[in-house]
Amino acid sequence: MSESALRIRGLRKAFPKVVAVAGVDLEVARGEVFGLLGPNGAGKTTTLEMIEGLTLPDAGEIEVLGRTWAREGKEIRARIGVQLQSTSLFNRITVREALDLYGTYYPKARTTADLLDLVQLNDKADAYHVTLSGGQQQRLALALALVNDPELVFLDEPTTGLDPQARRSLWDVVRRMKAEGRTVLLTTHYMEEAEALCDRLAIMDHGQVIAAGTPASLIAQLAIPSVVELTFDGDAPDPAAFAARLGGPVEQRADLWEIPTRDPKALLPRLLETAESEGVPYQQVHVRRATLEDVFLHQTGRSLRD
Amino acid sequence: MLMMIWRQFVMEWKLYLRDKGAMFWTFAFPVVMLLGFGIIFRGGGGPKLTVVYVQPAAQSTRDAALLKAMEEVQLKVLPLAPAEAEARWAHGETAAEVLPEGEGYRIRLNSYLMAQGGPTAGLVNQAWLLAQARLNGSPEPRRIPVSVESPGGKKASNYAAFLLPGLLGLNLLSIGLFSVGMVNVSYREKGKFRRLAVTPLPKWIFLLGQVLQRLTISLAQAVVLLIVGWLAFGIRNQGSYLDLVVVMTLGTACFMSFGFALSGFAETSETYAAIANLFFFPLMLLSGVYFTLDSAPHWLQRSVAFLPLSPFLSTLRAVFNDGAGLAGHGMGLLVVGAWALGAFLIAVRRFRWN
Numbered sequence A: 001m002s003e004s005a006l007r008i009r010g011l012r013k014a015f016p017k018v019v020a021v022a023g024v025d026l027e028v029a030r031g032e033v034f035g036l037l038g039p040n041g042a043g044k045t046t047t048l049e050m051i052e053g054l055t056l057p058d059a060g061e062i063e064v065l066g067r068t069w070a071r072e073g074k075e076i077r078a079r080i081g082v083q084l085q086s087t088s089l090f091n092r093i094t095v096r097e098a099l100d101l102y103g104t105y106y107p108k109a110r111t112t113a114d115l116l117d118l119v120q121l122n123d124k125a126d127a128y129h130v131t132l133s134g135g136q137q138q139r140l141a142l143a144l145a146l147v148n149d150p151e152l153v154f155l156d157e158p159t160t161g162l163d164p165q166a167r168r169s170l171w172d173v174v175r176r177m178k179a180e181g182r183t184v185l186l187t188t189h190y191m192e193e194a195e196a197l198c199d200r201l202a203i204m205d206h207g208q209v210i211a212a213g214t215p216a217s218l219i220a221q222l223a224i225p226s227v228v229e230l231t232f233d234g235d236a237p238d239p240a241a242f243a244a245r246l247g248g249p250v251e252q253r254a255d256l257w258e259i260p261t262r263d264p265k266a267l268l269p270r271l272l273e274t275a276e277s278e279g280v281p282y283q284q285v286h287v288r289r290a291t292l293e294d295v296f297l298h299q300t301g302r303s304l305r306d
Numbered sequence B: 001m002l003m004m005i006w007r008q009f010v011m012e013w014k015l016y017l018r019d020k021g022a023m024f025w026t027f028a029f030p031v032v033m034l035l036g037f038g039i040i041f042r043g044g045g046g047p048k049l050t051v052v053y054v055q056p057a058a059q060s061t062r063d064a065a066l067l068k069a070m071e072e073v074q075l076k077v078l079p080l081a082p083a084e085a086e087a088r089w090a091h092g093e094t095a096a097e098v099l100p101e102g103e104g105y106r107i108r109l110n111s112y113l114m115a116q117g118g119p120t121a122g123l124v125n126q127a128w129l130l131a132q133a134r135l136n137g138s139p140e141p142r143r144i145p146v147s148v149e150s151p152g153g154k155k156a157s158n159y160a161a162f163l164l165p166g167l168l169g170l171n172l173l174s175i176g177l178f179s180v181g182m183v184n185v186s187y188r189e190k191g192k193f194r195r196l197a198v199t200p201l202p203k204w205i206f207l208l209g210q211v212l213q214r215l216t217i218s219l220a221q222a223v224v225l226l227i228v229g230w231l232a233f234g235i236r237n238q239g240s241y242l243d244l245v246v247v248m249t250l251g252t253a254c255f256m257s258f259g260f261a262l263s264g265f266a267e268t269s270e271t272y273a274a275i276a277n278l279f280f281f282p283l284m285l286l287s288g289v290y291f292t293l294d295s296a297p298h299w300l301q302r303s304v305a306f307l308p309l310s311p312f313l314s315t316l317r318a319v320f321n322d323g324a325g326l327a328g329h330g331m332g333l334l335v336v337g338a339w340a341l342g343a344f345l346i347a348v349r350r351f352r353w354n
């Protein structure tokens, strides 16, 4: 039995007008929770769907649980669980029927009652799929991904569209899966989620992995542990003149400036003084630790939710 | 595995029963068709042929004799003044008219409506021979006696009885091509199968579940049509019900699989609609749904016997209208069965989840 749950080499996929995945290598160990981050159109879904056997790659090798699609497709399908980015079921199937039916496709299946509890859809068990809200459909999709008690679970944006409470309960589900020794590969647009859940991450952009590692190592690689923020009432003004006087980079965001620094203690007095003499109409000053979001901005030059 | 097929089958039925609109139309449409056609052709061999008789200025004994003879040969005579007759002709409504000309008459036929005009001209000439003999006092020409029988000799049935099996067949073809094939393409387009694609469910079980469910719907539909045909027009199955079920089951399996197979060749619903029509109209026109092909070229008749609809209909008619057994129709059943199996295999091969 191989040590990795997943091993990918040189994965490529081109659509008629765009190269969606341009040579991706990934290795996910058994029992790991692995996160795939990246802006819209980075190629996350395409990568996942090639791994899941839904999309045929143009090139590259995929080994899932030590098996390849060409020879052991049926066995792979029996042992993985998949939540697609959007799951479209027949309109008039009820939640309970869908869970029962999908259970019959697998050699072993968790009970429907169990799954309903897990995703808290008990009171919607007999509602038709079309009548569910977006978040409820998302939770049903999660339950379907777990119906066969899978060893390896793929979750494509599992918390998009969930309310804060449902999001927390999904986190619990993922943590429990990890505790049970399962492997999880998930995508997300939420940095705090990636930090909270993932053992390791890969940041994708333009079809390639541009950075990978543990959340802590990625932040450490930035070598800019802190960020000072000046917030404004309304849009932030152009920081060019201010940056010149300060003698360092100032990033302009919607309603704030961000000034990355290694040493906030030394920077702050000088910064406030400069702001005062320039007449910068700022409201408040915050100092915070650099986060994955800063890593992401630094790596892709874009905000995640652009 | 049988259990999986059964679960799939039951689920398809549940989903179908919940879609009340679709259910209503699958049953209402063929019934409406049958009632419509049945009422139009209720009289038996279709309505009488109509001939416009352009009235001369003054009616002679010769004119009177012709009119009487035309009634006798079962023509529907419509006497009109010259101006009215001309207006009707100009509108294109007249298939055949008799006009006085010189010492005699002339028959004018509408080149667009020769199917009615041709036989009408023949009947008018027959009436004229009769009228002449009477006017000359010579013995009336004797006609060859005509008897009307159904080919199997079971019972002299009418056109509606011929049509009912045709409609059953047409209905199967249209369910197969449009409600099975089309629905599958549009489900695939909407991504309804993608979630199934990542489960170990084999395609053929999924497809077989659907085929079996459509099969039972079609059989139920056939039962409804047969009951309506019986109650409204007194058309009854002359053969054994077991044979009827065998033929219907085989035919349904064939056309359902045919629709599935075609759906594997189109990416979008629009492409599919074009492809399906490409098959639907030739099959409908060439396979003897409404009329037989006995005046078509020989090679065409031979080829049509190898398409699925024609052998299905002739076997169905032999059983249903003439009470024949299946023994004499082995070849036809074989052709339909081969199409069913071939189409199902192609369907499984070509089927894609997304």
Ligand SMILES: Nc1ncnc2c1ncn2[C@@H]1O[C@H](COP(=O)(O)OP(=O)(O)OP(=O)(O)O)[C@@H](O)[C@H]1O
Pocket: A015, A016, A017, A018, A019, A020, A038, A039, A040, A041, A042, A043, A044, A045, A046, A047, A085
């Ligand atoms: N079926 C398809 N046909 C053509 N282009 C496609 C197809 N699927 C994806 N693409 C393109 O491939 C690129 C990558 O898409 P993908 O869905 O993998 O991105 P993503 O990282 O999942 O984005 P998001 O965060 O918005 O879900 C995009 O430019 C997209 O337009």
Ligand SMILES: [Mg+2]
Pocket: A044, A045, A046, A085, A156
């Ligand atoms: Mg995506």
